Amino acid sequence: MIIGVPKEIKIQEFRVGLTPAGVQGITAAGHSVYVQTAAGEGSGLSDVQYIAAGAKVLATAAEVYAIADMIVKVKEPLAAEFPLIKKNQILFTYFHFAASRELTEAMIASGAVCIAYETVELADHSLPLLTPMSEVAGRMAIQVGAFYLGKPQGGKGKLLGGVPGVKPANVLVLGGGVVGTQAAKMAAGLGANVTIMDTNLARLRYLDEVMPANVATQFSTSYAIQEALPTVDLVVGAVLLHGAKAPHLIKRDDLKKMTPGTVLVDVAVDQGGCIETCKPTTHENPIYEIDGIVHYCVANMPGAVPMTSTLALTQATLPYVHLIANLGWTEACIQNEALNKGLTIYDGKLFHAGVAATFNL
Numbered sequence: 001m002i003i004g005v006p007k008e009i010k011i012q013e014f015r016v017g018l019t020p021a022g023v024q025g026i027t028a029a030g031h032s033v034y035v036q037t038a039a040g041e042g043s044g045l046s047d048v049q050y051i052a053a054g055a056k057v058l059a060t061a062a063e064v065y066a067i068a069d070m071i072v073k074v075k076e077p078l079a080a081e082f083p084l085i086k087k088n089q090i091l092f093t094y095f096h097f098a099a100s101r102e103l104t105e106a107m108i109a110s111g112a113v114c115i116a117y118e119t120v121e122l123a124d125h126s127l128p129l130l131t132p133m134s135e136v137a138g139r140m141a142i143q144v145g146a147f148y149l150g151k152p153q154g155g156k157g158k159l160l161g162g163v164p165g166v167k168p169a170n171v172l173v174l175g176g177g178v179v180g181t182q183a184a185k186m187a188a189g190l191g192a193n194v195t196i197m198d199t200n201l202a203r204l205r206y207l208d209e210v211m212p213a214n215v216a217t218q219f220s221t222s223y224a225i226q227e228a229l230p231t232v233d234l235v236v237g238a239v240l241l242h243g244a245k246a247p248h249l250i251k252r253d254d255l256k257k258m259t260p261g262t263v264l265v266d267v268a269v270d271q272g273g274c275i276e277t278c279k280p281t282t283h284e285n286p287i288y289e290i291d292g293i294v295h296y297c298v299a300n301m302p303g304a305v306p307m308t309s310t311l312a313l314t315q316a317t318l319p320y321v322h323l324i325a326n327l328g329w330t331e332a333c334i335q336n337e338a339l340n341k342g343l344t345i346y347d348g349k350l351f352h353a354g355v356a357a358t359f360n361l
């Protein structure tokens, strides 16, 4: 199979879909890899390294899309990339369809085979290709949240961990999955007073076992969230309904229940966000303020730490790239139920109930 790796064009996105190590294994298995020039530069991976590993380097994204049977990338295709996509071409990447009708309709119209990283799902319901980036984003959520709590950044001016004689800040984590767990660990490590809310009691039991003493768990209800808002300093939005649009757990009217300078980091923004006032932002312009509440809603947080993220992502995706390249997408999806769950669009039709429900398609 011919595999193409274009350079990401989303603003401040420095990850890449395959590393030279991945290329070496794929070419050794008898496949060809074409990489767009400088695709790996932001992750510290040079064209020379890709060529040494067996790839051929092409000058433009158009050439990569034109030659490839399968495109392996990181972020969803943007409008500038839509015309490059060929009928029956396999696109293996994050899509987050539920956040964009335009993308969903464009991919249906393209006739491409869209296998979405974020909905590849193992029998235990875990998401092996979302998990590594959720680990990154969860840890980052506390780093950025702590920064924006600073007064010069528009925050209320509180140190997460407090100091001897002064209480720590209150961190509320909505959703105790991968993002939420990593965020809670980081916040707890800095000494904050952390509460994790989730609707999954089994998950709360597990978190209660493994978390340090400054992390409390609480069943997530609208009532519990409302009660927490007046004293919260930093909220991390980390809920997910697999493939579907996130529920709004904090509404527009709730902002006035928080004190000015509270920081909201809605990591779930890529699935529409779990805070009603959340709109996708970029690393170039990551925050905005409504009613004195700071909103951070960057949809590709891991893109800011590509040296970590590219390795973490590609070590998870690579086995599936091999599977698709070796068997073709139909046989790979028949043999591998996890991959089959990621198969969202092919032959001009949509095959994901959550996305279909979101857009009434």
Ligand SMILES: NC(=O)C1=CN([C@@H]2O[C@H](COP(=O)(O)OP(=O)(O)OC[C@H]3O[C@@H](n4cnc5c(N)ncnc54)[C@H](O)[C@@H]3O)[C@@H](O)[C@H]2O)C=CC1
Residues within 6 Å of the ligand: 118, 130, 131, 133, 134, 135, 137, 174, 175, 176, 177, 178, 179, 180, 197, 198, 199, 200, 203, 220, 238, 239, 240, 241, 247, 249, 266, 267, 268, 269, 270, 271, 298, 299, 300, 301, 302
């Ligand atoms: N902005 C970014 O750069 C990134 C965003 N993400 C996004 O972060 C979100 C979370 O991802 P993961 O942690 O991997 O998902 P996950 O599936 O591991 O965890 C989600 C949790 O939300 C809980 N939940 C569902 N409804 C809830 C409710 N009403 N109240 C409280 N909890 C509820 C679930 O029980 C589950 O434990 C996803 O939308 C994912 O795409 C992930 C990586 C990067």
Ligand SMILES: CC(=O)C(=O)O
Residues within 6 Å of the ligand: 094, 096, 130, 133, 134, 270, 299, 300, 301, 302, 303
């Ligand atoms: C998961 C995702 O959207 C990201 O890593 O950008």
Ligand SMILES: [Mg+2]
Residues within 6 Å of the ligand: 270, 299, 300, 301
């Ligand atoms: Mg994202």
